[in-house]
Amino acid sequence: MPTYPKRLIEVDLPIKRISAHARREKSIRHGHISTLHIWWARRPLAACRAVICAALWPDPVQDDCPPKFREDAEAIMAHFWNPIGRTDLDFHDPMALRKALLDFIADFSNWDNSTKKEYLETARALTQSAHVALGGAPGTRPLVVDPFAGGGSIPLEALRVGADAFASDLNPVAVLLNKVVLEYIPKYGQTLADEVRKWGEWIKIEAEKELGQFYPKDPDGATPIAYLWARTVTCEGPGCGAEVPLMRSMWLAKKSSRSFALRMIRDQEKKRVDFEIIQDVKPKDVGEGTVRRGSATCPVCGYATPVASTRKQLKARRGGAADARLLCVVTTRPGQQGRFYRLPTERDLDAVRNAAAELERRKAAHTGRLSLVPDEPTEQYHTFVNRGPIYGMVAWSDFFTSRQVLSMTTLVRLVQQVGDCLVVDCDSGLAGAVQTCLALIVDRQADATSSLCRWHLTGEKHTATFSRQALPMVWDFSEVNVLSESTGGFLGAVGWVSQVCEKNALNLASGHVACANASNHPLPDDSARVFFTDPPYYYSVQYADLSDFFYIWLRRMLSGTYPDIFKTKLTPKDDEIIVQSPGHEFASEGKNNAFYESRMKIAMAEGRRILEPSGIGIIVFAHTSTSGWEAMLQAMIDAGWIITASWPIDTEMANRVLAQNRSVLGSSVHLVCRPREDPSGEVRTDDVGYWSDVLSELPQRIHAWLPGLAAEGVVGADAIFSCLGPALEIYSRYSRVEKASGEVVALKEYLEEVWAAVSREALGMIFESGDGSGLEEDARLTAMWLWTLSAGADNGDSIDNNNENEADEDKSPKSTMKGFVLEYDAARKIAQGLGAHLENLTTLVEVKGDKARLLPVSERTAYLFGLGSHAAKKEHKKKKEQQATLYGGVVAKVEAETGPSSELSVPAPGSTVLDRLHQAMLLFSNGRSDALKRFIEEDISQDQGLWSLAQSLSALYPAGSEERRWV
Numbered sequence: 001m002p003t004y005p006k007r008l009i010e011v012d013l014p015i016k017r018i019s020a021h022a023r024r025e026k027s028i029r030h031g032h033i034s035t036l037h038i039w040w041a042r043r044p045l046a047a048c049r050a051v052i053c054a055a056l057w058p059d060p061v062q063d064d065c066p067p068k069f070r071e072d073a074e075a076i077m078a079h080f081w082n083p084i085g086r087t088d089l090d091f092h093d094p095m096a097l098r099k100a101l102l103d104f105i106a107d108f109s110n111w112d113n114s115t116k117k118e119y120l121e122t123a124r125a126l127t128q129s130a131h132v133a134l135g136g137a138p139g140t141r142p143l144v145v146d147p148f149a150g151g152g153s154i155p156l157e158a159l160r161v162g163a164d165a166f167a168s169d170l171n172p173v174a175v176l177l178n179k180v181v182l183e184y185i186p187k188y189g190q191t192l193a194d195e196v197r198k199w200g201e202w203i204k205i206e207a208e209k210e211l212g213q214f215y216p217k218d219p220d221g222a223t224p225i226a227y228l229w230a231r232t233v234t235c236e237g238p239g240c241g242a243e244v245p246l247m248r249s250m251w252l253a254k255k256s257s258r259s260f261a262l263r264m265i266r267d268q269e270k271k272r273v274d275f276e277i278i279q280d281v282k283p284k285d286v287g288e289g290t291v292r293r294g295s296a297t298c299p300v301c302g303y304a305t306p307v308a309s310t311r312k313q314l315k316a317r318r319g320g321a322a323d324a325r326l327l328c329v330v331t332t333r334p335g336q337q338g339r340f341y342r343l344p345t346e347r348d349l350d351a352v353r354n355a356a357a358e359l360e361r362r363k364a365a366h367t368g369r370l371s372l373v374p375d376e377p378t379e380q381y382h383t384f385v386n387r388g389p390i391y392g393m394v395a396w397s398d399f400f401t402s403r404q405v406l407s408m409t410t411l412v413r414l415v416q417q418v419g420d421c422l423v424v425d426c427d428s429g430l431a432g433a434v435q436t437c438l439a440l441i442v443d444r445q446a447d448a449t450s451s452l453c454r455w456h457l458t459g460e461k462h463t464a465t466f467s468r469q470a471l472p473m474v475w476d477f478s479e480v481n482v483l484s485e486s487t488g489g490f491l492g493a494v495g496w497v498s499q500v501c502e503k504n505a506l507n508l509a510s511g512h513v514a515c516a517n518a519s520n521h522p523l524p525d526d527s528a529r530v531f532f533t534d535p536p537y538y539y540s541v542q543y544a545d546l547s548d549f550f551y552i553w554l555r556r557m558l559s560g561t562y563p564d565i566f567k568t569k570l571t572p573k574d575d576e577i578i579v580q581s582p583g584h585e586f587a588s589e590g591k592n593n594a595f596y597e598s599r600m601k602i603a604m605a606e607g608r609r610i611l612e613p614s615g616i617g618i619i620v621f622a623h624t625s626t627s628g629w630e631a632m633l634q635a636m637i638d639a640g641w642i643i644t645a646s647w648p649i650d651t652e653m654a655n656r657v658l659a660q661n662r663s664v665l666g667s668s669v670h671l672v673c674r675p676r677e678d679p680s681g682e683v684r685t686d687d688v689g690y691w692s693d694v695l696s697e698l699p700q701r702i703h704a705w706l707p708g709l710a711a712e713g714v715v716g717a718d719a720i721f722s723c724l725g726p727a728l729e730i731y732s733r734y735s736r737v738e739k740a741s742g743e744v745v746a747l748k749e750y751l752e753e754v755w756a757a758v759s760r761e762a763l764g765m766i767f768e769s770g771d772g773s774g775l776e777e778d779a780r781l782t783a784m785w786l787w788t789l790s791a792g793a794d795n796g797d798s799i800d801n802n803n804e805n806e807a808d809e810d811k812s813p814k815s816t817m818k819g820f821v822l823e824y825d826a827a828r829k830i831a832q833g834l835g836a837h838l839e840n841l842t843t844l845v846e847v848k849g850d851k852a853r854l855l856p857v858s859e860r861t862a863y864l865f866g867l868g869s870h871a872a873k874k875e876h877k878k879k880k881e882q883q884a885t886l887y888g889g890v891v892a893k894v895e896a897e898t899g900p901s902s903e904l905s906v907p908a909p910g911s912t913v914l915d916r917l918h919q920a921m922l923l924f925s926n927g928r929s930d931a932l933k934r935f936i937e938e939d940i941s942q943d944q945g946l947w948s949l950a951q952s953l954s955a956l957y958p959a960g961s962e963e964r965r966w967v
């Protein structure tokens with residue numbers, strides 16, 4: 001095999017620090033490209049920036065590192081670090097130079113440094129030196145290609161660090177975003193920002209003239225900023241027929257310092273409910289909402305109209321936004337802080353009726369090629385992405401009220417008009433750029449202006465349509481005043497977009513943008529230096545379906561400017577590489593796993609084709625199942641790639657751990673690869689490796705990686721994923737691996753060996769003094785299990801898990817699995833590697849579907865204190881009633897059921913060391929100090945193994961857990 005100088009990313013990467021910056025970046029808003037427009041599953045720029053640098057720059061420690069790069073890097077690093085007083089590094093020493101480069105990468109991934117001149121210049125100088133040293137022609141730049149470019153994070157960072165970028169995506173909306181980020185902002189920078197602001201304000205003024213009457217100010221000068229509505233159904237209770245407003249809650253504002261709520265006034269006779277607003281209320285004074293999971297409880301007669309009827313009724317009224325009930329108007333008052341809440345008046349209702357009438361007039365007068373109102377159908381969407389059709393919202397226009405459509409169509413027309421003015425006014429390139437940005441502003445407005453928006457109770461602000469990657473039904477919605485200068489208004493959107501232009505005006509070179517299918521890439525063979533991409537992940541996001549929400553508006557504004565990419569009525573779907581039927585691997589309809597995997601393999605083969613033989617590939621994969629992982633790895637290998645490293649960065653573990661109760665081993669892993677090619681670019685097909693060689697190399701490789709990672713604080717699942725790459729290199733550098741019998745070894749079989757090797761190595765680290773082999777299988781498994789779930793220090797950011805707005809009727813309650821949950825397949829692999837058998841460990845581990853749960857110690861009480869299986873069953877039956885007891889006094893409970901306490905307070909010592917330790921922990925947890933003392937003195941004091949296991953587990957049980965305290 002030909003070899004090429006290793007890049008930094010193939011030897012080391014400061015993933016802890018980069019991840020911290022990536023996480024922090026999520027709270028950064030002003031000027032961040034994510035605020036230009038929604039795109040789903042954007043990668044943090046911090047991670048992209050670091051990865052690109054480390055992929056472009058060679059590792060100075062390697063013997064074959066080009067000497068010129070080493071020389072340049074020495075000078076550049078000295079120039080960068082010395083002025084900041086960094087004297088600990090002797091840049092002549094290649095190891096120190098490597099450290100200097102990695103430290104630079106870590107610091108540069110900080111958002112605050114991303115626009116600083118000294119960082120930008122340093123990065124660009126290193127990129128240029130590496131490029132030429134690795135054979136690039138002077139005066140050219142290395143090309144970074146991303147065929148799944150989405151919102152453009154990867155190519156933007158390529159430009160920032162001094163590379164050239166080629167970004168493509170199948171989706172027209174994504175292509176447009178890339179054009180703004182990679183072509184227009186680099187080219188027009190501050191001018192673009194200024195023009196966008198100027199014309200955005202012009203649109204606001206013009207819109208005000210036309211629309212002001214439909215958002216009237218209050219007679220006392222207050223300005224309505226949002227109108228809170230509820231869809232309604234007719235009560236189907238016997239003889240009732242009252243109108244039931246569908247409300248999730250009666251709250252309007254729920255801050256500790258300020259609170260408002262609605263209170264119902266029932267009129268039994270008229271079968272009608274009215275409202276009053278109450279202020280400074282306590283939770284107990286606020287009534288329940290009327291709708292729960294789609295079933296609507298009548299405030300008049302109490303009858304619950306079932307979800308099927310709710311749906312049927314709303315379906316007949318195309319979602320029921322048009323005749324929803326206005327409940328409350330939120331206003332601001334001149335010179336006064338805060339929001340005010342008032343009941344609606346006739347004026348408000350007149351304005352709504354007038355808007356509807358005006359829209360009808362305009363519809364009748366409209367003569368354009370495309371309908372005025374976006375009447376494109378929505379019935380084709382899967383209900384897990386778009387729930388509108390279930391309720392009769394069968395055209396996109398049904399997702400908006402008449403007043404919303406009136407405002408949106410007015411803005412659309414004004415953007416078209418600006419386009420006409422601009423063509424006369426300035427160069428056509430700039431005109432197109434300005435018009436495109438204005439169209440994105442209108443898109444932002446669409447996001448804030450549908451009937452799927454909510455009022456955020458604690459933030460007292462309007463929440464836009466896309467707070468998640470789906471369009472759920474929202475019963476009670478917030479309609480923003482488009483003209484207001486407060487939350488959700490048009491001027492706000494102008495501000496966001498112009499700030500992005502301003503902040504990113506960095507004198508970057510322009511990138512190249514294309515609308516293309518990744519499975520059929522437009523670039524020629526061997527033209528890229530780096531292939532770095534973040535492809536879609538199975539069913540997690542249905543980009544094309546979601547993006548239609550914006551496409552319908554964009555097409556009306558921009559099809560003249562971009563006739564090629566706005567050809568079709570809706571976004572193209574056929575070639576999109578996703579899974580449409582989660583859980584149905586062999587679904588007969590729609591795209592299934594097999595479709596996804598086969599297309600992804602073609603796209604990966606395309607990536608290898610366009611990459612030069614000495615180039616480097618990085619693919620971000622995030623998938624929660626190990627089988628998904630295996631399929632993707634197999635696709636990479638089949639597509640002719642050698643996997644050389646893998647880095648989990650910003651794995652969102654912190655978030656997901658909270659959201660899903662520690663059930664996730666899925667992370668965003670950057671898989672680093674090289675083409676398995678001859679220098680000519682031909683894929684090598686006849687390198688055969690021997691299984692015995694592969695197997696003997698594996699543990700050495702793991703041993704060389706894992707402790708290094710641990711030293712940097714990378715442990716648990718992150719460490720396991722970091723080991724996969726190097727382990728896979730041993731296997732994937734061959735075209736195939738054969739056993740002595742000639743049988744070909746499947747990747748799946750090899751991966752089992754990898755997990756086993758990692759588990760053994762990790763166990764060796766956990767039990768520093770030995771490898772834990774003296775312990776029984778339950779202790780080995782427990783230790784490794786906890787280690788896998790551990791995140792190391794400083795990884796436990798809390799998140800704002802504000803679920804109060806979850807509106808969908810079908811939301812199942814949050815999973816409340818207690819204990820330590822791993823995906824079953826991962827647990828099985830770990831167990832196997834440790835020679836433990838899950839099926840023998842049923843008193844320690846519970847397997848349920850695709851999850852395996854290491855039982856909390858408290859749940860082992862029955863087993864450890866001698867309750868037989870009959871009693872255990874009884875326990876299970878009475879689970880609910882027992883919960884309280886379990887927390888209150890486990891031992892007491894068991895005693896009550898099985899006999900006098902004196903016998904049980906010192907249990908018969910468990911049969912394994914782990915059991916005995918857990919017994920002691922439970923005695924402690926129940927305050928049975930005498931019993932515990934006796935147990936220690938008589939049974940376990942001499943048990944050295946137990947004390948050392950306790951020592952190890954005390955570090956592994958998660959901080960804050962009961963177990964940690966007890967042990």
Ligand SMILES: C[S@@+](CC[C@H](N)C(=O)[O-])C[C@H]1O[C@@H](n2cnc3c(N)ncnc32)[C@H](O)[C@@H]1O
Pocket residue numbers: 039040041042043044147148149150151152153154168169170171174516517518519534535536537543544575576577578
């Ligand atoms: C995970 S997203 C990329 C996100 C991007 N890295 C960012 O930070 O914004 C995956 C992208 O793949 C695109 N896509 C799906 N199938 C495609 C195909 N066949 N060809 C090109 N792009 C495709 C989707 O439109 C989506 O934008």
Ligand SMILES: [Zn+2]
Pocket residue numbers: 235236237240241242298299300301302303
């Ligand atoms: Zn009723």
